[in-house]
Amino acid sequence: MQSLVFKLAQSKLKLKKPTRVFVKQSGQELIDEKDWKDNIRNDAVLLVSIGEEFVGVKKEMIIHEDINPSCPVEVLASNAPIESLSVAQLTTTAHTLPGIIHAVGQPDLHPGTKFPIGAVFASKKWIHPPLIGGDIGCGMAWFQLSLSRSQVDGDKGKKVAEKLRGLEGPWRTKELRELWLQDKDGSCSAGEQWDSSLGTIGAGNHFAEIQVVENSASDLDNGLREDDVVLLVHSG
Structure with a gap:
């Protein structure tokens, strides 16, 4: 079934290299045979990507009576x-x-x-x-990787990135997220609206990039050397 979907995506959607399939209604990724058997129905809508994560569907805006269209x-x-x-x-x-x-x-x-x-x-x-x-709470961090520069130069870096999975999905399972967010009284006040954001880098200008050190200042004791490969993350 997966190979058929990929072939159709290549011919109908002009995707050069489809690699992932999601169910639109739930966002679940179809990976093994059991996933396909459990989720394929007549009304199922499939989303095919070349490596991108499932980001959800647009929700209808709720109009409240406290809206003030004449607010100065x-x-x-x-x-x-x-x-x-x-x-x-x-x-x-x-x-x-x-x-x-x-x-x-x-x-x-x-x-x-x-x-x-x-x-x-x-x-x-x-x-x-x-x-x-939108204004505060962002963070920056870098992590030194075991990759060499020759492994990420040119198009090789893109190939490495395409192999990464699960970077933008919700952190762990819903049960574990609720357990982690519980206070001392066992209450979890995080609503479903924010649940899927836990464990992601956030939206907007946040990013995760694999970078190569071009120059390293000799007077800075940061452990970085020329040609080192690092992961730089801006989250919030």
């Missing part, structure tokens, strides 16, 4: 260049998130993935964690 919006940047997209995000956020009563764009206002960065929102009765998460 200000930008404190009369002399600083501001991208029009960031102003649009500022206005859209102020007029569509429930409870927002005032929105202000700071001089460093710039676009985010969905919500603007460098903005202040005053809200009544509502707390919106994504507005904070």
